[in-house]
Amino acid sequence: MTLTASSLGRDAGGRAILDGIDLTVAPGERLGIVGPNGSGKSTLLRLLAGIARPSRGEVRLGGVPLQRLTRRDIARRLAFVEQQAETADRLTVRDAVELGRTPHLSALRPFGEADTRVVNAALERVDMASFAGRLWHTLSGGERQRTHLARALAQEPAILLLDEPTNHLDIRHQVALLALVRRLPVTAVMALHDLNHASAYCDRVLVLRGGRIAGLGAPAEVLTPATIRAVFGVEVTVHTDPGDGTRSLLVKGHIPFGETPEMTHVTGAAR
Numbered sequence: 001m002t003l004t005a006s007s008l009g010r011d012a013g014g015r016a017i018l019d020g021i022d023l024t025v026a027p028g029e030r031l032g033i034v035g036p037n038g039s040g041k042s043t044l045l046r047l048l049a050g051i052a053r054p055s056r057g058e059v060r061l062g063g064v065p066l067q068r069l070t071r072r073d074i075a076r077r078l079a080f081v082e083q084q085a086e087t088a089d090r091l092t093v094r095d096a097v098e099l100g101r102t103p104h105l106s107a108l109r110p111f112g113e114a115d116t117r118v119v120n121a122a123l124e125r126v127d128m129a130s131f132a133g134r135l136w137h138t139l140s141g142g143e144r145q146r147t148h149l150a151r152a153l154a155q156e157p158a159i160l161l162l163d164e165p166t167n168h169l170d171i172r173h174q175v176a177l178l179a180l181v182r183r184l185p186v187t188a189v190m191a192l193h194d195l196n197h198a199s200a201y202c203d204r205v206l207v208l209r210g211g212r213i214a215g216l217g218a219p220a221e222v223l224t225p226a227t228i229r230a231v232f233g234v235e236v237t238v239h240t241d242p243g244d245g246t247r248s249l250l251v252k253g254h255i256p257f258g259e260t261p262e263m264t265h266v267t268g269a270a271r
């Protein structure tokens, strides 16, 4: 299912916090959104999820404008794991994940065995099966994050939107989550702070700067030392593993705050 944004913009606090976003996410694609703090990553994800309303432009899901779809219609196709998402304290992990089935249920289609199987599989996939009976407020930050992802997987969406999904996760669970998202038969759009994760696990990367697209393309095309210097104010060198060709960015230093990075040419044309 294709997700598109045309001339998308959002105003807040008397200014445009996002503007001129034209984007088509192809079915099955993994798109990473990167950018400095406050560049508009969460705002873009919230607009794509239909949680926030655009001030300009529109989002289409499978060709249909989001405002023509009900929340339930959207939730059957698209799941969103927000940053700092909360859940009621009295819920168990299983209860929280079962909520992911809600868009598929009705009076004529109550929760059944097939739903239990989907919930069990989602818990297994994020390594939370042994926590199923635990109350929400007893979970660590990483365990909560993995439960949120399990809830989204239980929705069986065609499109998964993730806002900093590796937050709070230890390194093994970070890699396991990104590898899982890469394996799943879904379209994934995820805001990531780690540029090496964006490089290794995404087909394309969208770079935001001040609410606008500063680059969009394949990781090697967009995440270059020049772009990273201009957008993030950080000096990096690129290393390529001679064995498997994996490209990694090594941080060498940063431009002090107060000194604006040069607005050098930013690669990767917006498509």
Ligand SMILES: Nc1ncnc2c1ncn2[C@@H]1O[C@H](COP(=O)(O)OP(=O)(O)OP(=O)(O)O)[C@@H](O)[C@H]1O
Residues within 6 Å of the ligand: 012, 013, 017, 035, 036, 037, 038, 039, 040, 041, 042, 043, 044
């Ligand atoms: N209601 C609001 N009023 C004023 N400014 C707002 C409002 N909501 C968001 N902003 C501003 O919009 C900008 C974009 O915010 P957003 O949360 O999308 O950034 P982000 O790229 O996700 O940041 P981070 O990396 O810190 O999570 C920020 O400068 C933020 O302060």
